[in-house]
Amino acid sequence: MSTVFPSATRVVSGMRSTGRLHLGHYHGVLKNWLRLQNEYDCFFFIADWHALTTHYEDPRVIAQSVRDMVIDWLAVGINPQNATLFVQSDVPQHAELHLLLSMITPLGWLERVPTFKDQQEKLRERDLATYGFLGYPLLQSADILAYRAAYVPVGEDQVSHIELCREVARRFNHLYGREPDFLEKAEEALRIMGRKAAKAYKELRETYLERGDKEALETARALVERQANMTMGDKERLLGYLEGHGRLILVEPQALLTPQSRMPGLDGQKMSKSYGNVIGLREDPDVLAKKVKTMPTDPARKRRTDVGNPELCPVWPFHEVYSSEETQAWVREGCTTAGIGCLQCKQPVIDAMVAELAPIRERARDLEGDTGRIRTVLAEGARRAREAADETLQDVRRAMGLAWE
Numbered sequence: 001m002s003t004v005f006p007s008a009t010r011v012v013s014g015m016r017s018t019g020r021l022h023l024g025h026y027h028g029v030l031k032n033w034l035r036l037q038n039e040y041d042c043f044f045f046i047a048d049w050h051a052l053t054t055h056y057e058d059p060r061v062i063a064q065s066v067r068d069m070v071i072d073w074l075a076v077g078i079n080p081q082n083a084t085l086f087v088q089s090d091v092p093q094h095a096e097l098h099l100l101l102s103m104i105t106p107l108g109w110l111e112r113v114p115t116f117k118d119q120q121e122k123l124r125e126r127d128l129a130t131y132g133f134l135g136y137p138l139l140q141s142a143d144i145l146a147y148r149a150a151y152v153p154v155g156e157d158q159v160s161h162i163e164l165c166r167e168v169a170r171r172f173n174h175l176y177g178r179e180p181d182f183l184e185k186a187e188e189a190l191r192i193m194g195r196k197a198a199k200a201y202k203e204l205r206e207t208y209l210e211r212g213d214k215e216a217l218e219t220a221r222a223l224v225e226r227q228a229n230m231t232m233g234d235k236e237r238l239l240g241y242l243e244g245h246g247r248l249i250l251v252e253p254q255a256l257l258t259p260q261s262r263m264p265g266l267d268g269q270k271m272s273k274s275y276g277n278v279i280g281l282r283e284d285p286d287v288l289a290k291k292v293k294t295m296p297t298d299p300a301r302k303r304r305t306d307v308g309n310p311e312l313c314p315v316w317p318f319h320e321v322y323s324s325e326e327t328q329a330w331v332r333e334g335c336t337t338a339g340i341g342c343l344q345c346k347q348p349v350i351d352a353m354v355a356e357l358a359p360i361r362e363r364a365r366d367l368e369g370d371t372g373r374i375r376t377v378l379a380e381g382a383r384r385a386r387e388a389a390d391e392t393l394q395d396v397r398r399a400m401g402l403a404w405e
Contacts (some may be wrong), residue, residue, distance in 0.1 A: 006030035011040040011256065012149040014047040015089065017065035018055055021072040023279035023353075024271030027321065028261030030076050032153055033083070036387040042083035043147055043385060046070065049088050049095070049139065053132045070374055071282050075364040084379035084388075088143070098135070098142035100109075100396055101168055104175060105138055109167065113137045114160050141165035144253050146389040151256040162255040169250040176399035189234035193227055205242050217242065259401030262321050264296050268314035282361050285354045292318075292350050297342045298335070308335045315346055321354035334347050 013033065015025070036042055042343055046069050049332070051062045066087055073085065088094055144152055144165050152162055179185065188217050190198040204220035207213045224230075224238045236247045264270065265277030272278065279288055295315055298308035310316040321330050327348050334340030367373065 004284050009040045010043070010147055010149045011036055011151045011153065012043045012144050012147050012253075013153050014045040014050070014143060015069060016047045017062050017069055017313045019061060019065055019273050020068045020280050020282065022271060022280050023183075024261060024263050024265070024278065025072075026076060026281055027263040028155070029153075029258070030078070031074070032258045033073075036075050036153065037079060037083040040151065043149070043388070044073070044078065044083050044085050045091075045143070045385070046087045046157045047143070048177075050136065052132070053136045054128065056132070059084075067374060070378060071209075071364050071367045074359075074367055074377070075360045076280070080377045080381065084381045084384045085377055086385045087378055090378065090382035091146075091385045091389055092138070093386060093393050094142050095147050096393060097146050097389075097396065101138055101142055101145075102135065102170055102174070103400075105168055110134050110137060111166060113164060114336075115157065137161045137164050138168070141168050145169055145250045146392050147385075148251040148392055149253050150251070152253050153258045154255045155258055159255050159257075162253060166252040169252045172396075173240065173248055174245055174251050177240055177249050179247060182246050184236065186236070186237045189230065189238050192230055192234065193238075197223060197227070201238070201242075206244070209244055223381070249399050250314075250392070262317060264314065264317045265315070266291055268317075279336060279353065281357060282364050283357060288353055288357070289350050292346050292353070293343060295346065297345075301335075301338075301342060304341050305338050307338045310335050311344075315342070315349065318349045318353075322349050322356075 013023075013029075013036075015029065033042070033044060037044075046066050048062050050064060051065070052059065055062060058131070070085060074080070075339060077302060115137075140161055141164060145168070152165075154162060190201065193201065201220055201223055204216045204223070207216040208220065208298075220242050221239060224235050224242070227235065233247070236249070240246045240248045253363060265275055266279070267275065267277045269275055269277060271298065279291060284289075292315075297311070298313040300312070301308040310319075313335070316331070319331055323331070326371055331340070331345050331348075394403075
């Protein structure tokens with residue numbers, strides 16, 4: 001049995017290694033990670049196997065991106081003392097769990113994931129008729145379930161992947177979590193709790209099973225987790241008994257919805273390398289200024305004397321991210337009266353971006369020359385990740401009849 005009970009405060013998240021990071025990553029993901037690392041036990045990984053699902057024909061970008069990505073993470077303030085940072089392929093337990101889960105996951109579950117057909121449509125120029133691409137969400141499930149994570153920070157478009165992960169965990173527990181003497185062991189665990197706690201547990205369990213009261217379920221879970229004199233195995237049995245099935249081996253994670261990024265691309269679309277509309281985290285100030293100055297603006301302002309509408313201008317969302325209310329009011333007034341030109345309007349955005357990225361660029365420059373530190377951070381992170389994941393794999397192997405010695 002594992003010696004560590006599944007963490008109620010563990011968070012797992014990853015990024016595909018397909019190139020240097022940009023402001024979309026910073027505002028959409030990394031700022032959230034900076035907050036989470038101080039509140040949870042975080043595991044952040046570079047998803048190089050996931051990158052191969054779409055970039056298998058050009059793996060050079062993947063290898064280079066691993067180094068660039070960890071430099072960017074450290075430069076923005078992700079702290080390896082507060083979070084475990086590692087490369088996915090350095091933890092083979094991800095691949096093993098993916099293989100084992102593939103034995104029980106119905107093919108139809110993968111085919112119905114909304115992003116499967118959506119990505120095939122968007123990436124028509126690539127041959128994605130591969131098992132790896134179809135199995136992407138199951139590998140993602142293995143990434144999460146290996147750490148018995150409580151939460152996974154995702155955007156709305158990834159919630160379906162977390163639902164698949166929960167379904168896989170539920171199916172696994174249903175198939176392998178029922179011991180021959182499960183009920184007797186659950187009753188014995190209740191006696192260990194003591195009369196008062198056991199009574200509260202039974203009342204909460206009845207409330208949940210009869211009425212579907214989620215609050216009762218969470219209260220009962222917390223009650224079980226507080227039992228200091230109980231083994232992890234007994235806790236797992238009581239958590240499984242609580243929901244009407246067997247011992248919990250894999251933990252169903254919850255989606256932790258991230259605030260939607262308001263960072264657009266230079267053309268008004270979502271900022272993405274594939275659209276060629278990004279500003280990199282290490283962008284040279286002169287290059288940054290040129291990119292913003294050449295951005296399209298309100299098409300109604302063909303001449304300097306034409307009045308415009310900020311709501312129709314691709315530059316306005318950048319003001320909403322970077323400019324104060326006072327500056328935004330100045331832009332509105334100047335644009336709608338033709339009091340300012342478009343280059344004047346863009347300058348506060350350029351100044352704010354340069355100021356935000358300056359310390360990141362400086363820290364990244366120092367890290368670029370410190371290869372030893374990068375290797376140490378990733379090696380230590382992989383070691384911690386392997387230890388945590390192997391605790392889960394030991395239980396999974398045993399449950400599936402693979403612990404034959």
